[in-house]
Amino acid sequence: MKLNKNFANLQESYLFSKIAKKVNSFTAENPNKKIIRLGIGDVTLPLVPVVIAAMQEAVAEMGDAKTFKGYGPEQGYSFLKENIQKYYKSRNINIVEREIFVSDGTKSDLGNILDLFDKENIALIPDPVYPVYVDTNRMAGRKIIFANATQENTFLPLPDRKVKADIIYLCSPNNPTGATYSKEQLKEWVEYALANHAIILYDAAYECFIQGKEIPRSIYEIEGAKECAIELCSFSKIAGFTGTRCAYIIVPEALIFDGMSCNKMWLRRQSTKSNGVSYIVQKGAAAVFTAAGEKQVQQNIAYYMENAKILANCMDALDIWYTGGQHSPYIWLKCPKFKDSWKFFDYLLEKANIVGTPGDGFGKNGKGYFRLTAFGDRENILEAVARLKKLVHNI
């Protein structure tokens, strides 16, 4: 029996264990110093009341033979899919229920969707990037080309028509940079994909943080996108479901390559390799779309975005270059004082007792940059800002 040798090509991921080691070491030597963590990509506010109530009700149903639910439809219950459909409709995008697939997470969908694509395709992936895009393709043995996101293009790479790619990864608002594409920029990508008979995997996991109506919240706001793009979104950020696990992936029926339908293939893949998402969790997710649910999750989103604004204002005050913070809980800043992100990490930890994430962890273009996140406690955010101002003024 031969194992998949592509796994030997994966790099060890040391980013978070390296961070943990440094933080543990510092804490051991400085037990009285209060560390503020601005590196986490996890939510901190609890699930909202209407979601809790819906799940309590669903749990009770599961304890009663009359309302007990066994195997559900692998693609998700209609009561949830129709709400997702309405969510798109409210933004003038028409998706049919058959194009919506409920899952336990965008991370799962990102990994599993690759089952549909031949190994010989070339993946075009931004750098810096959420490492999952890279690793999932390396596991399949696929060739990867990187699209450089740099300060010069404000971390929003555009298509290079000299480059041929088959699977294009776009994430907007971006993790880790928080940068967001404009409608015109996405139009260029859709045109490029159509011209190359390529597919776009559009990660919209952070769309809920977008303010106003200018910045697109879905790739399907661009004409032609249904013929070339799959969109992934999640309840993790909009409703704090990082530990509850629910997401959705849109696979349009218009997505056809060599006469084969991606939608039919995904339906088959999920019917074969999944038994769907917990009924209880789907009931919780559906509650997000009620009037009360929308109000409650928007309060949490506003809380995080106010944190982001406070961090962004701090960057402005300190004249530090950054992206993000406006339509994203992530701030991606150019390290002051140091060219090396890890040196800045150490400096920030030792002098200000703040933990962030060095940009190196996201790719070569992350060197010299740093990610701070706005998911934490308001008081901690304010204190962190005070410490940053003191620190940087003394540089």
Next chain:
Amino acid sequence: MKLNKNFANLQESYLFSKIAKKVNSFTAENPNKKIIRLGIGDVTLPLVPVVIAAMQEAVAEMGDAKTFKGYGPEQGYSFLKENIQKYYKSRNINIVEREIFVSDGTKSDLGNILDLFDKENIALIPDPVYPVYVDTNRMAGRKIIFANATQENTFLPLPDRKVKADIIYLCSPNNPTGATYSKEQLKEWVEYALANHAIILYDAAYECFIQGKEIPRSIYEIEGAKECAIELCSFSKIAGFTGTRCAYIIVPEALIFDGMSCNKMWLRRQSTKSNGVSYIVQKGAAAVFTAAGEKQVQQNIAYYMENAKILANCMDALDIWYTGGQHSPYIWLKCPKFKDSWKFFDYLLEKANIVGTPGDGFGKNGKGYFRLTAFGDRENILEAVARLKKLVHNI
């Protein structure tokens, strides 16, 4: 962009839609006839009280900032893994926590574990079989050889030493036949796998139905199995989690091929393509292992097994050949009167208003055989038996 052409080699799965069509048709023409469904592979009893209580508590925790859980460890929380470890220990099997991976289902694990294996491996799959084993390998473009399960070998195929295989599927107690391997028979398979440097995927999803101590409940009861077998098990049948979604897969650290560790690869695969199982669901699963939980789930298992016994006794009384029913909720019978399973299906539906599953749906060796399941309501089981006796006596 090229799609995965292996999907074109999948057969359309018409089994359950064909059954549904016939049943709907019959119901439309015979609205007053009470149909008894003995075809379902789904549980019918609700989740037990102690699981419900645990999940209510977990839901409440998720609504409170002090106890809220965000991202959990992808392999599952220790509070659940240590319980699974103890479950094995109680049967004298030593597994370390690192070898246990919690997932949302055996169906997912069966599909996803194949990421670890090269495409060029030969899969050895029983016939008749749970169709997922076949389809997941066809999607990967893998060559499949079938191990014939027939009445001659009481649907318990043993290794053919002339046949070379790399990935061996065993399911015991079996779906669809309910047949169970003895320790001696499993020993032959382990020896075969070790001699062939092959891997066994041991589907133990129905182990909870085994009565007594003779029949093995884990492949690891066989010496040498840790060097050649991965075991999959689920909360679906033991605790009725078909709609709640929780399972586990054991990947021993001793499982090494060409110097590569399957355990390390699976850890990497799941860390990259999954964010773990809902905290709420894991809390429910852990409750199964409490004293109260064990008592309550055993009551449900006993209920199903009493149903199975009633069905099995009926087969005995009618002198119909069958396997299963003793350590499994499935009865796999040789169709009386008809050589064609679908003709027997129609006959059973029209004359006795009972729905079962024709063996054809599980492979060529299923022709002429039929599956009945014991998950239904006791009264319906008793009534079904009365109707069967009347029907078959009149043949």
